[in-house]
Amino acid sequence: MVWRSLVFLIFSLQSSWLFAETVSGAVAANPSTGLVYKEPFNSGAISQLALGLIVVIGLIFTLAWLLRRYSGLPGQNKSLQIVAALPLSAREKVVLVQAGEQQLLLGVAPGRVNLLASYDNPLIEVGQKGDFAVKLQQALSRVKQE
Incomplete structure (x- = not known):
């Protein structure tokens, strides 16, 4: 009106x-x-x-x-952030998300998000630069060995 x-x-x-x-x-x-x-x-x-x-x-x-x-939405929390992302194909990717004290490895595809792994100890420190693919392979090999 x-x-x-x-x-x-x-x-x-x-x-x-x-x-x-x-x-x-x-x-x-x-x-x-x-x-x-x-x-x-x-x-x-x-x-x-x-x-x-x-x-x-x-x-x-x-x-x-x-x-x-002023695009911040109410209720946004700074403790939830994307640490790294690795594209697998044109539409799928693997994302490492810092959620509080945990890091979550998520598989993201069109229309869905799957939890692949959850880590209590961080794989990659927030703000640390490095090759995400190499560190992901190392972390996955450690998981397979356990």
Whole structure:
């Protein structure tokens, strides 16, 4: 309801502004008919177009910044994060997720997520750089040996 009122207000202000501009800067082409001719590409129209474009682009950038800044959903927890991911094919991948003190190895495919393994001791420390595939193979070989 608020959006409808806002759109109505904008269009009514715009139409009254254009009407006032037409009356003030108009030249009568034919006085007997009362037709009004106004040059469509004058400096005022071009500057108005440029100013409107700058305002719209500025509004887009402002909204994008606000969305990026305040996109956090309520209830998000920083202790749940993706440590590493390994694509297996175009649509499947293996993801190592840090959930509190545990690390979970998840198989992710379109439409489903499967728990492959759960580790109490971390396979990879959060923020540690390294070759995930090699460490995953080492961890899987340790699991098979046990």
